[in-house]
Amino acid sequence: MLFERTLRTAALVTAVATLTSGAALAQKKYDTGASDTEIKIGNIMPYSGPASAYGIIGKTEEAYFKMINDKGGINGRKVNFVTYDDSYSPPKAVEQVRKLVESDEVLAVFNPLGTPSNSAIQKYLNAKKIPQLFVATGATKWNDPKNFPWTIGWQPSYQSEAHIYAKWLMKEKPDAKVAILYQNDDFGKDYLKGTKDGFGPKASSMIMMEESYEVSEPSIDGHIVKIKAANPDVLLIFTTPKFGAQTIKKTAELGWKPLQIITNVSASVGSVMKPAGFEASQGVLSAAYAKDGADPRWNDDAGMKKWAEFLDKYMPGADKTDASIVYGYGAAQTLAKTLEMCGDDLTRANVMKQAASLKDFAPDTLLPGITINTGPSDFAPISQLQMQRFKGEKWEQFGEILSGDVAPE
């Protein structure tokens, strides 16, 4: 009797198990843009126009997915990466993204570049419930899952970076007299806000001067002279590369040696520190989240070895000092990871869900210790940075990994 019941239970359990596993096998779910053989991903990049230097990011991503496809694709599916030029113009971005969605019928839009372009397409993509994955801009507003559940950022936001500088200064140099030089646009203002928020109530006593310049000014030497006259001992350089180089050069020419902190955007050795002069650049501080492709320190690093192999095979002749190649590789790897996690459920909802479930994911190109973490209420994948100091002809990271999560208002 007892035996009989056990047997019956066992049979039942087996039956249930068979049924559920059968259901799991059959659970291949697709939205437009995905099938048994292909995943279609759309992208827009400024291949022409004022920001065309960033076009290399799109080319790197294209090459990365070619590599993935040569290795058999993601869960057996090839990635079809469709990328268009938006010339960094918002109306063109809308046109190209609509083409991707309505004509090419992509599953998701990945890594569109630029704050204006992303602002222009955000509402459209969210209304259509199409993932706007890992956008290539540092504005803080992309981390807003409540209002825009289909948009997710990637790199650390400008505000969190500035936050980190402020926190570091308060700890290391609590009596600093800080002057801020910033670009008069959303980029510079985001940094300004992050710094003030970071200082908190001490902001008014620590910041003695805020000086802004316009992108259209050919030279900002005049601003530097003006700041020097106020005699601060810390200079925060919230500029784009060209002006960063000018600032470092001019302070050296003036024989003035304040503690200088420059944005991660302008921390490029090739396009900022070298033109400014290595001698003038000694001791300048910044923060980083990615490895420098030109730094021999990473020659034996497993991740950077993979990166170099990829470059040799798929982008021969590429300039290894170009940070955009490191960037594109890291972003593409994050997408590949997300798609892999989706398994056979390639619906847009699941892509978004997986993008928001990345746990301690470390792409090959991020600094050791910095990982990508997302969650239902955390749409800021990278929010850690490490301070670095310019020494000799390269950056040297120091101190611990700092976190600067900033939620938008």
Added chain:
Amino acid sequence: MSAAEEVVAEGNEAVEAVPKRSMTMGTGTSVVVLLLLIAVPLFAKNFVIFQLTQLLYLGLAVLALNILTGGSGQFSLGQSAFYGIGAYVTAVMMEQFNIPYFLCLPVAGVLCFGVGFLFGQPALRLSGVYLALATFALATAMPQLLKLNFLEPWTGGVQGLVVTKPDAPFGLKMSQDMWLYYFTLFVVLAIYIFSVNLLRSRSGRAFMAIRDNEIAASAMGVNVALYKTLAFGVSAGITGVAGGLSAIAVQFVAPDSFTITLAIQLFLGMVVGGVGWLPGSIVGAAFIIFVPNIAEGVSKGLSGAVFGVILFLVIYLVPHGARQVAILGQQFAGRLRRN
């Protein structure tokens, strides 16, 4: 001849005298084109409809420039500024003050007419390349003016402003894109008819007299100053409406959308469409929308060069643009009929 007169003459040489009848199309052709414009969206995807809407409002902006250059013989590289003002006025009124879109457009038009008219006053003293440079300055300044801090509560500063797309009214079962297309078509058509009549009117004749010979025109009693500024105002006003339509269609305005590149594109569209030939405006708009996409399809890295080659071929083979093609087509048709 004094230096000033020489400049005037130089400026006028660049714009060829187009007789007013050949500024438009024959009735038969017009009806066919109109029927096509009405029918195509019924069978097209939403994306294509969106592109056609783009075609219409950019065509409208080119038309505005055509009235100025082809009609009154003045150059402008500053159309992007008026376009931007129109777009921003519409966007701000719709989003910040919840005014229905169809009321925003006339306001944008009137305001841009005012700005254009006022700008026309000092610009009067300039002609030819000098006027082009003065308007160029306007186009360069506009994106920065839109970023001004004290305007930020309304304009959203550098971040721009997101615009909500209107639904079709009266419970019509029509997608937003399709409704907007027909709405745009209606506006463009109304302005086109207005423009044709304007050029055929007394004012239009005055414009053309100024274009052909300013001194002769003033000798005949045309108030040169008034009509030059008027042409500027009308052109700016129409451009403003086009800008407003673009804001609704694109659903977003940002200062960087209205750079000098846009002004140059409009200028390009006018030349490709045929200076002074109003229907050519749509052809010119099609050129500036579709040819860059074709160029990108040919080669991503060299899209600019491909575009340049195509443009060069067009200018070299048909220097008078679409108008020349249309005339050739007409002649060919006439020959066929005779045979």
